[in-house]
Amino acid sequence: MTSDTPAPDRTPRPAPDPLTAYGWDAERAAVFAPYAADGLAPGRVARVDRGRCEVVLAAGPADAGPDGTVTVHADTRPARTGGDPEAVVCTGDWAAVEPDTPAGPVLRALLPRRTRFLRSTSSARSEGQVLAANTDHAVVVVSLAVELDLGRLERFLSLAWASGSRPLVALTKTDLVPDSTYLVADVEAAAPGAPVLPVSAVTGEGAAALAAELAGGTAVLLGQSGVGKSTLVNALLGAEVRTSGAGRGNVGKGRHTTTARELLPLPGGGLVVDTPGLRGVGLWEADEGLSQVFAEIEELAAHCRFHDCEHHAEPGCAVLAAVDDGTLSHRRFESYRKLLRESAWIASRTDARLRAERAREWRRREAAGREMYERKRGKGHRKAF
Structure with missing residues (x-):
């Protein structure tokens, strides 16, 4: 080594913050500020399995794993949250953790989810x-x-x-x-x-x-x-x-x-x-997603004669016309209708107002059906004995 060659810097450097690799940024730090003022530590949920919750902390206790992961106490049962799925901790969540309690680290709050x-x-x-x-x-x-x-x-x-x-x-x-x-x-x-x-x-x-x-x-x-x-x-x-x-x-x-x-x-x-393999995946608040997946059908629907066209048997339906001429495949159209029906059914089960509207719609259809039947029979028709 020559005299003008700088000596290597041997100053000890702190280990990188584990949360940086897990997506921690300035926006999340700003959201977390009130929890920091209460003495809580930020962490990201890395695993949830049968009631166990593992969280990566920036500065975990002495028994934390090499990546900063610790097991924390958190209620992962939907029944304890009033049935609200948004209140149940899941993998990927950002959390506020009280790291030092007699029972060990405890999850105190979840940060708002971006997605x-x-x-x-x-x-x-x-x-x-x-x-x-x-x-x-x-x-x-x-x-x-x-x-x-x-x-x-x-x-x-x-x-x-x-x-x-x-x-x-x-x-x-x-x-x-x-x-x-x-x-x-x-x-x-x-x-x-x-x-x-x-x-x-x-x-x-x-x-x-x-x-x-x-x-x-x-x-x-x-x-x-x-x-x-x-x-x-x-x-x-x-x-x-x-x-x-x-x-x-x-x-x-x-x-x-x-x-x-x-x-x-x-x-x-x-x-x-x-994630584990999913046997069944039911729709939930997926109307916007359906519009994205079936964008060409949504575009066709904009050209239907009636703005509330249900693409069933209405005259001037651009969607049915596309199915008839082969522009839109019958398989894809039926998939769209099936998922729309399922999405509406799920929404009706989770919203009392929509349930009432659904009931009124069925009554309207039944009344219309009866009226059409009577018209076909003819007014004043009586069965002769």
């Missing part, structure tokens, strides 16, 4: 459930190893758009399909406005492009069991972090392996929430 993926559960009560919060990307994972269900894809995308996150579609297991060109085209037609990326964890196809799309934000992976979410997470992380199930037979179906929603940092920046 949240909210679905209706498959229970008869049609309760809402937040699957992930504060996500920037909603990745709908679809396997090409089985027959495409475009209706289910449109359902997932409707909720993804409604969540406030940016949707994209990851088509997995492309290595099992000799030519996926026509399959990709079908998915693109069902997912207007959402990037569609074919990926393979075996060959590495599309993995770099997907990682680039997700860098710098928080993404949630959504899909049925066996579509390859855990394998995709391992490809993004560059390590076997998630256990993936082997395929069954030669049909390319994986096994359900993920049991909890967990927030995982990506090596190139950003985070991903791996």
